[in-house]
Amino acid sequence: xxxxxxxxxxxxxxxxxxxxxxxxxxxxxxxxxxxxxxxxxxxxxxxxxxxxxxxxxxxxxxxxxxxxxxxxxxxxxxxxxxxxxxxxxxxxxxxxxxxxxxxxxxxxxxxxx
Amino acid sequence: xxxxxxxxxxxxxxxxxxxxxxxxxxxxxxxxxxxxxxxxxxxxxxxxxxxxxxxxxxxxxxxxxxxxxxxxxxxxxxxxxxxxxxxxxxxxxxxxxxxxxxxxxxxxxxxxxx
Numbered sequence: 001x002x003x004x005x006x007x008x009x010x011x012x013x014x015x016x017x018x019x020x021x022x023x024x025x026x027x028x029x030x031x032x033x034x035x036x037x038x039x040x041x042x043x044x045x046x047x048x049x050x051x052x053x054x055x056x057x058x059x060x061x062x063x064x065x066x067x068x069x070x071x072x073x074x075x076x077x078x079x080x081x082x083x084x085x086x087x088x089x090x091x092x093x094x095x096x097x098x099x100x101x102x103x104x105x106x107x108x109x110x111x112x113x
Numbered sequence: 114x115x116x117x118x119x120x121x122x123x124x125x126x127x128x129x130x131x132x133x134x135x136x137x138x139x140x141x142x143x144x145x146x147x148x149x150x151x152x153x154x155x156x157x158x159x160x161x162x163x164x165x166x167x168x169x170x171x172x173x174x175x176x177x178x179x180x181x182x183x184x185x186x187x188x189x190x191x192x193x194x195x196x197x198x199x200x201x202x203x204x205x206x207x208x209x210x211x212x213x214x215x216x217x218x219x220x221x222x223x224x225x226x227x
Contacts (some may be wrong), residue, residue, distance in 0.1 A: 043217045101162065107155070
């Protein structure tokens, strides 16, 4: 199993550009989520999904869109990048059971100029 | 709502020193508790967990005991190594209200010097 994979690892955008961060998992996990990690802020939940076709907003959803057309994939779209979106983005997945751990991808480091 | 409070870092120790990273929580229902570790340049990975009161989670020499009376889940290690330098996150998960969202603390950076 590859686990949770994310692409790209690094990305530089100009203000106003759009892009999609890719996330895929091969563990047949129902639950997937996107976090951003900023210094002193810990992890903040952007969006999450409990299954194909179902998504919901987290703590900081503004400026981001998601979709879940398959169990495996959960892309995160930046509609019009802003410098405030400079961050490290992590995708995570897990099974529904409350005792199950989350599996995290290696992260995407995004810089918006 | 649910919340996790961790001690602020960075925590700086010499090799072989004793480590404690404090974590307290507020939750509805009966949460499961987790410690995750993030090594430089990597994603988070589970270090240990405990699913009910008085359970002790342990892994790689780290331990944490689920203390319901003090709502705490402090992380300890008797003798740290340079390779333990990382950021440590305390987290909880409860099924209250059908929530699927785990709650993370802000993370505590640990720096171990030779």
